[in-house]
Amino acid sequence: MEQQSIQREEWNSKLGFILAAVGSAVGLGNLWGFAYRSSQGGGAAFVLLYIFVVLVVGIPIFVAEFSLGRSTNTSAVLAPIKAAGKKWSALGFLFLIAPLAIASYYAVIMGWTADIFFQSLIVGLPETTSQAGELFNLIHNGTRDFVGQIFSLVLAFYIVSGGIRRGIEKLNKICMPILFIILLGLVIWAAFLGNAGEGYRNFLFNFDLSQLANPTTIRNAFSQAFFSLSLGIGIMITYASYLNKKNDLTKQAVQIASLDTAVGLMAGLITFPIIFTFGLNETISNSTIATLFITIPSGLGQYGLIGRLVAILFFGLAYIAAITSLISLIEIPVSALIDKFKIKRNRASGITIIFIFLLGIPSALSTDLLGDIDAIANVLLILGGFLVSFLIGWVIPKTLDKELTNSGSSLLTRNYLKFMLKYVTPVLVAWGLIISVYDLLKG
Numbered sequence: 133m134e135q136q137s138i139q140r141e142e143w144n145s146k147l148g149f150i151l152a153a154v155g156s157a158v159g160l161g162n163l164w165g166f167a168y169r170s171s172q173g174g175g176a177a178f179v180l181l182y183i184f185v186v187l188v189v190g191i192p193i194f195v196a197e198f199s200l201g202r203s204t205n206t207s208a209v210l211a212p213i214k215a216a217g218k219k220w221s222a223l224g225f226l227f228l229i230a231p232l233a234i235a236s237y238y239a240v241i242m243g244w245t246a247d248i249f250f251q252s253l254i255v256g257l258p259e260t261t262s263q264a265g266e267l268f269n270l271i272h273n274g275t276r277d278f279v280g281q282i283f284s285l286v287l288a289f290y291i292v293s294g295g296i297r298r299g300i301e302k303l304n305k306i307c308m309p310i311l312f313i314i315l316l317g318l319v320i321w322a323a324f325l326g327n328a329g330e331g332y333r334n335f336l337f338n339f340d341l342s343q344l345a346n347p348t349t350i351r352n353a354f355s356q357a358f359f360s361l362s363l364g365i366g367i368m369i370t371y372a373s374y375l376n377k378k379n380d381l382t383k384q385a386v387q388i389a390s391l392d393t394a395v396g397l398m399a400g401l402i403t404f405p406i407i408f409t410f411g412l413n414e415t416i417s418n419s420t421i422a423t424l425f426i427t428i429p430s431g432l433g434q435y436g437l438i439g440r441l442v443a444i445l446f447f448g449l450a451y452i453a454a455i456t457s458l459i460s461l462i463e464i465p466v467s468a469l470i471d472k473f474k475i476k477r478n479r480a481s482g483i484t485i486i487f488i489f490l491l492g493i494p495s496a497l498s499t500d501l502l503g504d505i506d507a508i509a510n511v512l513l514i515l516g517g518f519l520v521s522f523l524i525g526w527v528i529p530k531t532l533d534k535e536l537t538n539s540g541s542s543l544l545t546r547n548y549l550k551f552m553l554k555y556v557t558p559v560l561v562a563w564g565l566i567i568s569v570y571d572l573l574k575g
């Protein structure tokens with residue numbers, strides 16, 4: 133044991149860890165998920181509910197996952213057992229199947245993203261929604277799907293097998309600043325579109341109170357929060373297992389959650405003006421993830437050369453956001469294989485990638501299946517979040533206390549988080565979980 137923790141890799145710097153966690157959190161979920169869920173859930177009602185979930189559920193669970201990872205110094209699949217014994221192995225198992233399931237279709241969607249990126253770069257954009265629909269059919273039918281999926285998985289293999297410092301940390305240090313610059317540029321550009329004001333109104337100010345009681349909106353807010361923050365799946369446990377004792381976990385949880393939420397909002401400030409300027413609100417309101425691959429290109433396609441340039445930047449940005457997330461999903465099984473079987477990182481990464489490719493074949497063949505796997509996986513994340521908060525709040529509360537003390541947290545912060553993780557967060561997540569399961573089965 134001792135030898136294993138001495139050999140275990142560590143982040144090079146605090147900033148490296150934060151950027152890697154932000155890189156995991158900021159992904160396709162912010163760019164696609166936030167926009168389509170908020171257009172389904174009545175705009176501002178969804179956004180408010182989402183922010184409430186991030187504050188009351190997300191941040192405490194971040195701290196819980198960080199504490200579990202740093203205290204056990206082992207991968208998320210093994211951490212619950214190491215912390216609380218064999219009866220918690222089911223949670224470890226959940227942390228194995230959820231990332232594999234999500235990575236399987238995530239790589240497929242990344243393939244579409246890369247495809248539209250190259251399409252905008254080399255060929256140009258479709259000019260009408262029906263042309264864009266035809267293009268998307270071409271992209272997600274047959275071989276093109278697989279090319280994009282394999283390309284993304286090979287890239288991820290290359291990075292993850294490079295290790296924590298030289299692979300994951302290095303990539304995030306390069307990609308995150310680029311991502312923020314492009315994002316800011318696009319928000320400014322979108323603000324000058326003809327109907328930007330109407331887009332903002334629908335996104336942020338169209339407050340339909342009845343939506344707050346709609347089970348689908350509640351499920352969307354919980355799913356989006358867990359998915360977007362990369363919580364309930366073991367990523368933050370795994371990333372924190374490479375941390376040293378000096379980091380202030382609470383502060384970092386707040387920083388990561390704020391940056392991720394800011395990116396979600398900024399993405400909405402780009403997509404909503406585009407949608408309303410080009411009259412695409414009908415297409416989007418019944419949307420699935422796939423619709424965004426039709427809506428955005430056809431909107432930008434009406435805008436000539438500038439539209440094309442924006443599409444290149446937007447889909448390039450989406451791809452950067454996605455690769456830093458995909459590697460975090462892959463790192464969970466990889467670190468579990470390394471910790472459990474003491475195999476080389478290269479080999480662990482190779483096995484994981486091949487497995488994810490095979491698992492992703494159904495999603496590459498059918499967008500309906502992809503949607504179903506996504507819906508189920510999202511509920512698994514909420515379940516994971518509930519179990520982690522219960523574990524830390526009720527079963528091993530001393531771990532939380534010790535980790536927060538090590539972090540230099542004040543007594544007030546410690547007591548606040550202990551209270552939340554015991555009495556508030558698990559109860560709210562249980563409520564969200566029940567509503568989500570009900571809504572999923574109904575749908």
Ligand code: PFF
Nearest residue numbers: 157159160161360362365457
């Ligand atoms: N958080 C990333 C996104 O929003 O796209 C990726 C992701 C990580 C999704 C972990 C889901 C998840 F469980």
